[in-house]
Each structure stands twice: as structure tokens, then as C-alpha cells.
Amino acid sequence: MLLGCIADDLTGATDLSLMLSREGLRTVQSTGLPGDDLDLTEVDALVVALKSRTIPAADAVAQSLAAAEWLLANGAQRLFFKYCSTFDSTDEGNIGPVAEALLKRLDAGFTIACPAFPATGRSIYQGHLFVNGVPLNESSMRDHPLTPMRDSDLRRVLQRQTELPVGLVAYADVDAGAEAIAEAFAREQAAGKRIAIVDALQDAHLREIGKALVDVRLITGGSGIAIGLPTAYRDAGLIDRLTPPAASIAAPEGRGAILAGSCSAATRGQVAKAQEAGLPTLRIDPLEIASGKLTPASVIEWLVSQPADATPLVYSSDDPDSVRAVQEKLGRDKAGTLVEDLLASVAAALPGKGFTRLLVAGGETSGAVVNALGVKALSIGPEIDPGVPWTRSRSGPDVALALKSGNFGTPDFFLKAWSSLA
Ligand SMILES: Nc1ncnc2c1ncn2[C@@H]1O[C@H](COP(=O)(O)OP(=O)(O)OP(=O)(O)O)[C@@H](O)[C@H]1O
Numbered sequence: 057m058l059l060g061c062i063a064d065d066l067t068g069a070t071d072l073s074l075m076l077s078r079e080g081l082r083t084v085q086s087t088g089l090p091g092d093d094l095d096l097t098e099v100d101a102l103v104v105a106l107k108s109r110t111i112p113a114a115d116a117v118a119q120s121l122a123a124a125e126w127l128l129a130n131g132a133q134r135l136f137f138k139y140c141s142t143f144d145s146t147d148e149g150n151i152g153p154v155a156e157a158l159l160k161r162l163d164a165g166f167t168i169a170c171p172a173f174p175a176t177g178r179s180i181y182q183g184h185l186f187v188n189g190v191p192l193n194e195s196s197m198r199d200h201p202l203t204p205m206r207d208s209d210l211r212r213v214l215q216r217q218t219e220l221p222v223g224l225v226a227y228a229d230v231d232a233g234a235e236a237i238a239e240a241f242a243r244e245q246a247a248g249k250r251i252a253i254v255d256a257l258q259d260a261h262l263r264e265i266g267k268a269l270v271d272v273r274l275i276t277g278g279s280g281i282a283i284g285l286p287t288a289y290r291d292a293g294l295i296d297r298l299t300p301p302a303a304s305i306a307a308p309e310g311r312g313a314i315l316a317g318s319c320s321a322a323t324r325g326q327v328a329k330a331q332e333a334g335l336p337t338l339r340i341d342p343l344e345i346a347s348g349k350l351t352p353a354s355v356i357e358w359l360v361s362q363p364a365d366a367t368p369l370v371y372s373s374d375d376p377d378s379v380r381a382v383q384e385k386l387g388r389d390k391a392g393t394l395v396e397d398l399l400a401s402v403a404a405a406l407p408g409k410g411f412t413r414l415l416v417a418g419g420e421t422s423g424a425v426v427n428a429l430g431v432k433a434l435s436i437g438p439e440i441d442p443g444v445p446w447t448r449s450r451s452g453p454d455v456a457l458a459l460k461s462g463n464f465g466t467p468d469f470f471l472k473a474w475s476s477l478a
């Protein structure tokens with residue numbers, strides 16, 4: 057294994073796994089620390105998915121260090137800490153504290169922080185993060201329930217989370233190419249900076265940054281920053297060759313189903329499009345779960361009774377006002393847990409009912425579903441849309457899974473995803 061990766065949520069891990077695999081590293085993803093039975097002989101990169109984005113900073117540090125320890129003990133030569141392309145975090149963490157702890161563990165002098173992901177509209181200019189052309193603090197992330205992002209200046213955001221001096225490698229250096237970027241890293245480090253925000257507006261910038269990162273032992277960022285790493289590692293002789301991923305992934309025989317527990321704007325659009333297209337849909341109301349009117353058994357019965365040639369969609373996705381109203385009645389955590397637990401129980405029963413191809417929308421929702429299925433490791437298949445591949449379980453029931461971050465995917469995602477399954 058060359059690259060050991062630690063991701064702060066499950067769909068984020070899948071996003072990074074896709075990028076590394078698409079660019080030529082043989083990549084495997086594990087949920088939490090891998091068991092000793094994971095065969096690493098043909099693996100260039102291992103991505104360990106944690107659920108550490110919004111837990112207390114000390115716990116996120118402890119879990120990330122445990123993952124780092126495992127990766128280093130299993131031969132990782134470089135570490136990559138993956139967080140959200142919208143830099144989801146609070147003044148307490150967890151990006152700063154985890155980056156700081158990993159730098160210390162590696163006894164490394166310098167790292168970068170770069171969540172840019174141009175393919176999904178995330179770019180960085182003069183240290184400010186833009187989401188689809190608007191500053192982060194004017195995007196929908198402004199009102200995120202757990203990590204509201206109200207400052208687009210990533211230097212300030214990160215500096216509030218760490219005592220390590222935060223620097224900037226800005227557009228002029230980045231646009232001048234790998235040599236200038238490497239010089240800028242050295243300049244920042246000589247000026248006492250330990251973490252530098254790095255501007256990037258397009259993939260070409262990220263590829264040049266990748267070349268400049270070849271000897272950097274800790275990288276932190278979104279999946280975009282991984283785009284140039286495989287080629288850079290090959291060119292530097294750290295791996296002998298790139299391995300192009302298969303154009304499709306073989307999926308076990310069986311039916312497909314969609315479980316959407318994400319209330320993000322992109323998912324709500326995808327639900328609407330699926331309804332327009334005539335997919336059978338079942339809406340989950342958290343209040344009905346709380347009252348006992350809706351149970352996993354009733355949802356499973358509904359799924360099983362749909363025509364065999366249709367792809368049924370079960371969704372709890374709702375607009376922000378309705379979600380707020382439900383949260384006021386049930387409490388935010390209880391509402392979330394009710395939905396997650398219901399969808400997880402449904403998912404756990406599905407392989408036994410002949411459903412072997414599951415598309416799940418939402419990071420928390422995906423975490424709950426994958427846990428309930430008992431899937432510990434995933435092989436990475438082809439890209440459906442930027443950030444979302446098909447995967448196939450390597451443990452637990454044999455299923456094809458597409459785990460979609462809430463805000464990823466085109467409006468017709470639920471319709472088109474199935475065509476890349478063999
Ligand atoms: N109708 C609803 N009312 C209240 N809470 C809901 C409702 N539907 C879903 N939830 C909860 O909202 C949370 C959605 O989080 P999830 O991470 O799955 O989606 P997301 O935030 O859109 O995705 P990502 O983390 O990938 O950006 C879950 O805890 C889910 O159970």
C-alpha cells in the first residue's frame with residue numbers, strides 16, 4: 057500500500073476512493089478499521105471511512121490516529137486526510153485538530169489544506185472557498201444544521217481550529233505550475249507556516265499541485281486534490297504503473313431499490329425527477345415512525361409488492377421548513393435517528409428479499425445502511441457522476457451499492473445510475 061487515507065464520513069470516503077481508482081490506483085475502501093482478513097497484496101490505496109466529522113474533536117483525533125497507526129503499520133508511505141469539499145467543520149474542529157495530530161504523528165513539518173473540487177463546483181481563490189460560483193457563506197452551507205459555514209476565508213476558518221500557523225499558496229503560484237507551487241510550499245514553511253490553504257480553480261491546477269505534493273507525507277483536502285496524485289506517484293517511481301479501473305462493475309443478480317434519507321437540495325431534486333418519471337415512491341414521515349404507524353415491516357412489504365421491473369424509491373427527503381417542524385416536535389437527533397434506523401432495518405432485510413442493487417442518498421443514511429448490512433469493505437467500480445461510484449461489497453451480503461453524498465449527482469441520478477451496472 058502506498059497511500060493510506062482517513063475520511064471523516066462514508067460517502068466522502070467513497071468519493072475519494074472513486075477519484076484514486078479513476079486515476080489509476082487500485083483502491084479499496086473499508087468502513088472503520090479493516091479486519092486482519094483484508095488482503096492488501098494488490099492494493100495501492102486504502103481508504104478508511106470514519107464517522108468523525110461532527111463528533112467531539114478529541115474523539116475525532118483519537119479515531120483518526122488509530123486509523124493512521126493501522127495504515128502505517130500496514131505499509132502506508134503517505135497519509136491523506138479527506139474532509140468535505142465544503143470544509144464542513146466548526147470552530148472546535150475537526151479539520152484543524154485532526155490535521156495537527158496527524159502532522160505530529162508523522163513528525164512532518166508541513167501540509168496543505170485544499171477542499172477544491174471543480175467538477176462539483178467547489179473552487180478556491182485567494183483562500184476563499186466558492187460553491188457553484190458563490191462564496192461558501194452565501195451557499196446553502198450557510199444553514200447546514202450541524203456545520204453552518206459562515207466564513208468563506210479558509211485561512212480564518214482553519215486558524216480558529218488550530219494553533220499551527222496557517223498560510224496560503226495563492227492562484228499566481230498555483231497557475232505557474234508544479235515547480236512554482238513546490239517553491240511556494242518551501243516559502244510558506246520557511247515563514248513558519250505549518251498548513252497552507254492552496255488555491256485551485258480547475259483540474260489542471262489540481263494536477264500541478266499533485267506533482268508538487270509527491271514528497272509531502274500528509275495531504276489534507278477533498279477528493280479533488282487527489283486527482284493528480286496517482287500520475288505524480290507513478291512518474292516519481294513510487295508505484296510501477298497505473299491500473300485503469302474497469303468500465304463497469306459486475307453486480308449480483310437481483311432487483312434494485314433506492315433509499316433516500318438526505319434532505320439536501322440535490323437529493324430533493326432527484327426525488328422529484330424520479331416521481332416525474334413514474335418510479336414507484338414511498339414517503340417516510342418521521343412522525344409516523346414515532347407513532348408506530350410506519351414500521352420497517354410495512355416498508356419492506358411495500359417494496360416487495362412493487363412490479364419486478366420497476367425500481368422503487370423510499371424517501372424521507374423533505375424541504376427545510378418541514379424538516380425544522382419535525383425536528384421541533386421530535387428533537388433533531390431523534391428525528392434523524394428514527395429515519396436512519398428505519399432505513400437501516402429495511403436495508404438489512406433487502407438482500408434476503410432479492411434486492412441486491414441499492415442506491416442510498418445521504419452520508420449519515422449511507423453509514424447507517426452499510427452498518428446494518430454488515431458490509432465492512434467495498435470494491436470501487438465506475439463513476440456514475442463526479443464523487444459517486446458504484447461499489448460492490450467485499451464482506452457481508454453480496455450487493456452493489458451506490459452511496460451518494462447529499463449534494464452530489466445530476467437531477468436524473470436515480471434514473472441513470474443503473475445503466476453502468478453489468
Ligand atoms: N424528513 C426528515 N425530517 C427530519 N430529519 C430527517 C428527515 N429525513 C432525513 N432526516 C435525517 O437527516 C439526516 C440527513 O443526513 P444525511 O447525511 O443522510 O444526508 P445529507 O446531509 O444530505 O448528506 P451528506 O452528509 O452526504 O451531505 C439523517 O440523519 C436523516 O435521518
Ligand SMILES: O=C(O)[C@@H](O)C(=O)CO
Pocket residue numbers: 065067068069071072139140141142278279419443461462
Ligand atoms: O467532499 C464532498 O463534498 C463529499 O465527499 C462529502 O464529504 C460530502 O459529505
